[in-house]
Amino acid sequence: MDGAAYNPRTPEEVFKDFRARRAGIIKALTTDVEKFYQDCDPEKENLCLYGLPNETWEVNLPAEEVPPELPEPALGINFARDGMDEKDWLALVAVHSDAWLLSVSFYFGARFGFSKEDRKRLFMMINGLPTIYEVVTGAVKKPTKEKTPKSNTKNIKSGSKSDAPPPRTAKPTPALPKEEGDEGEDNIGGEEGEENEDEHENTLCGACGDNYAGDEFWICCDACEKWFHGKCVKITPARAEHIKQYKCPGCSNKRARA
Numbered sequence: 001m002d003g004a005a006y007n008p009r010t011p012e013e014v015f016k017d018f019r020a021r022r023a024g025i026i027k028a029l030t031t032d033v034e035k036f037y038q039d040c041d042p043e044k045e046n047l048c049l050y051g052l053p054n055e056t057w058e059v060n061l062p063a064e065e066v067p068p069e070l071p072e073p074a075l076g077i078n079f080a081r082d083g084m085d086e087k088d089w090l091a092l093v094a095v096h097s098d099a100w101l102l103s104v105s106f107y108f109g110a111r112f113g114f115s116k117e118d119r120k121r122l123f124m125m126i127n128g129l130p131t132i133y134e135v136v137t138g139a140v141k142k143p144t145k146e147k148t149p150k151s152n153t154k155n156i157k158s159g160s161k162s163d164a165p166p167p168r169t170a171k172p173t174p175a176l177p178k179e180e181g182d183e184g185e186d187n188i189g190g191e192e193g194e195e196n197e198d199e200h201e202n203t204l205c206g207a208c209g210d211n212y213a214g215d216e217f218w219i220c221c222d223a224c225e226k227w228f229h230g231k232c233v234k235i236t237p238a239r240a241e242h243i244k245q246y247k248c249p250g251c252s253n254k255r256a257r258a
Contacts, residue, residue: 011122014108018101018126021051023208025097028057029090029136031207031233034253037086040078048073049093051101071103087137094133102126135209138226206248207232221248 028036028049039059040047050058050073062072074096081089105126109119133139204211205218206226217230217237222245230236233248240246 009108009112011109011114011118011125014105014122015125017053017108018105019129020053020055021104022101022129022132023055024051024057025049025094025101025132026135026207026209027055028059029094029097029132031249032057033090033250037081037253040081042078042081044078046076047078048075049077049097051097071100071107073097073100091133091137094131094136098131098133101132130204130209132209135204135206138206138224203227205229205232206250219246221246221251223247223251 028051036049036057036059045061047059048062050060052058059078062075063069074093077093077096080092084092105122106119109122114122130139204227206221206224206228208229210229217235217240218227219230219233219235219240220227226248228235228248230240235243235246
């Protein structure tokens with residue numbers, strides 16, 4: 001829909017475009033899922049889900065010109081909305097959106113004559129991110145075999161309002177001030193801190209799909225147990241302190257419709 005207004009010409013620029021469009025589609029299928037659901041009315045004509053270069057999304061009719069400026073997304077996603085389980089429908093839209101993003105990126109690559117090395121570099125950058133399908137279905141989240149003991153529940157939830165996600169199966173270890181004669185204990189704490197960082201380096205935001213970063217505020221949904229950047233779900237650290245049980249937009253919308 002907007003290909004004529006923005007034409008990235010290097011692998012890095014194409015990847016930036018890919019990432020922005022991907023972020024918009026993930027918003028539609030997660031944090032904005034209620035609006036997306038309503039926009040995909042089966043009574044309307046063939047509709048497509050577009051991710052835009054400014055990290056927003058829109059549901060609209062396909063371009064009138066043939067062939068279009070850019071490859072088109074899957075057509076008629078709204079017709080299947082009421083004919084299948086909502087979770088399966090969103091997963092289906094996610095799969096087609098992944099395919100569309102790849103086609104748009106390599107369309108730019110072909111149009112501007114990317115070399116074999118340029119195409120390989122572009123693919124490696126794209127492949128470094130989880131797919132939209134993985135983010136929407138939670139496939140990238142490694143399931144925890146152990147369940148959190150009830151005695152630790154309060155500590156875990158209070159930790160979910162902190163700046164870094166704590167381990168789900170253990171009580172977070174607070175940092176202790178270093179005193180004389182405590183060097184051995186201090187070293188042990190440092191090793192545990194590194195292990196916690198390693199454990200959560202693959203944690204992904206349930207809204208944007210980006211990796212965990214220790215310098216950003218994160219919050220955990222008490223319903224689906226997914227982690228979110230505070231900025232993605234519009235929750236600040238101050239506001240989180242007053243939330244007893246946090247539910248992400250997706251879980252809140254599901255309960256409202258039920």
